[in-house]
Amino acid sequence: MSPDLHHLSGAYAVDALDTDERSAFEQHLSLCSACQSDVHELTEAAHALAALTEAAPPASLRTAVLAGIGQVRPLPPLVVDDAAQPVGGDASTAPTHDEPEPVAGEGAAVARHAKVVPLFRRRTTWIAAAAAAAVLAVGGVGVDAWTSQEPELTAVQEVQQAPDSSTVTSSRGELSAELTYSRELGRSAISMTGVPPAPDGMTYQLWYVGTDEVARSAGFIEPDDGRGQSVLEGDLSRAAAVGVTVEPAGGSDAPTTEPIVVLALG
Amino acid sequence: MMDRMTAASSDPPVTDSEGAAARGPDLTDLLRRSARGDEEAFAGLYDATSRRVYGLVLRIVRDPAMSEEVTQEVYLDVWRTSARFDAGRGTALSWLMTIAHRAAVDRVRSSEASRRRDDAHASATQEVDFDATAEAAHTSIEAARVRKALDTLTEAQRSAVELAYLGGYTHTEVARLLDLPLGTAKTRIRDGLIRLRDTLGVTA
Numbered sequence A: 001m002s003p004d005l006h007h008l009s010g011a012y013a014v015d016a017l018d019t020d021e022r023s024a025f026e027q028h029l030s031l032c033s034a035c036q037s038d039v040h041e042l043t044e045a046a047h048a049l050a051a052l053t054e055a056a057p058p059a060s061l062r063t064a065v066l067a068g069i070g071q072v073r074p075l076p077p078l079v080v081d082d083a084a085q086p087v088g089g090d091a092s093t094a095p096t097h098d099e100p101e102p103v104a105g106e107g108a109a110v111a112r113h114a115k116v117v118p119l120f121r122r123r124t125t126w127i128a129a130a131a132a133a134a135v136l137a138v139g140g141v142g143v144d145a146w147t148s149q150e151p152e153l154t155a156v157q158e159v160q161q162a163p164d165s166s167t168v169t170s171s172r173g174e175l176s177a178e179l180t181y182s183r184e185l186g187r188s189a190i191s192m193t194g195v196p197p198a199p200d201g202m203t204y205q206l207w208y209v210g211t212d213e214v215a216r217s218a219g220f221i222e223p224d225d226g227r228g229q230s231v232l233e234g235d236l237s238r239a240a241a242v243g244v245t246v247e248p249a250g251g252s253d254a255p256t257t258e259p260i261v262v263l264a265l266g
Numbered sequence B: 001m002m003d004r005m006t007a008a009s010s011d012p013p014v015t016d017s018e019g020a021a022a023r024g025p026d027l028t029d030l031l032r033r034s035a036r037g038d039e040e041a042f043a044g045l046y047d048a049t050s051r052r053v054y055g056l057v058l059r060i061v062r063d064p065a066m067s068e069e070v071t072q073e074v075y076l077d078v079w080r081t082s083a084r085f086d087a088g089r090g091t092a093l094s095w096l097m098t099i100a101h102r103a104a105v106d107r108v109r110s111s112e113a114s115r116r117r118d119d120a121h122a123s124a125t126q127e128v129d130f131d132a133t134a135e136a137a138h139t140s141i142e143a144a145r146v147r148k149a150l151d152t153l154t155e156a157q158r159s160a161v162e163l164a165y166l167g168g169y170t171h172t173e174v175a176r177l178l179d180l181p182l183g184t185a186k187t188r189i190r191d192g193l194i195r196l197r198d199t200l201g202v203t204a
């Protein structure tokens, strides 16, 4: 990631980037927590300037607006597993970005603006994220997702067939992850689908997150055409959760971005 | 320094009060109710914020008829996406103003409008200077506070921030308007906003 992009946070906060820069920065923003917090604060500061330009709109506008909303149904809230939400919202990668469904009669102009909401990621600790993810935890063995791959299949099967094998899943939009693990073996295997391609020079890194909230690298997953699976490296025994983050190629010693997926272990 | 500390301790931070526009109703609550289809709550939201939204749009777009159009689009969009507002990511007012600012900027950058603005480039520099801003402001406590905060910026930072935010210009255009080397404007904008943030006591 070019460090230059960090310096665009101010211009982004006041919508002063041109279209190409804007999308490049939004992609960066989705991965850079420093910029997320910059943009958050600088946007807030910039909007203070609007106190200087207040002007009363004509009364007819109020009438038009209130008549207009009568014909538009508010979108439902996003009811997804919060923990699986990609870093920085869905600025560039996640499929939900393709919403707004245009409302009949409203015209493209209105729909277009649905994208403008700045995409800040709420700061969640890994454990909190994992706790939210735990709602989706299911017991038993999830075999179906594991049917077709070659080299790691044996290891995957080994985990699956362990007597205490459990599976947890997490999904958001098209992105979905399934982790099968065995405390007895101290091993786990992850399968993901709907994974957006990693940005240039970046890779998806796996982490075991301990009850102490310390994340330890557990190898990588390299999705092909959005799908991938991997047996995690290292020992599961002290882990409370498994996470996936986007990291510079070659991996990091500790996560440098917020996880796109967190799976809590039972 | 003294000034800054005094300002920080005696005035409520913008983020806590959600600014003057929110002196009355709780915007977050109104937005939540709007998401459930409560048109009365939405009317309350409109009444509490429309001066701020329309004023900003008008400042950027200039043309009153077009500004009304944009403002209407903004509110319809706010109504439609109200359920997607996440209080964990910022204040309701900031969310709404972000939609408004982006909509106004998008409008002036669409071909027709921007051509008209290009002709006015030279005069715009004068027009968007601080005096024009001060003149447009009324005597609200918040406006006074913001003006005071703006005073802590260097002249160069203030011009860059004002041209970008209140003028709706890209940083490239700002550089040209201020006769700066390309790439310098975005630094000035950022530095200016950081100072504004620190003075106003905005926290994430």
Ligand SMILES: [Zn+2]
Pocket (backbone or CB within 6 Å): A005, A006, A028, A032, A033, A034, A035
């Ligand atoms: Zn950054």
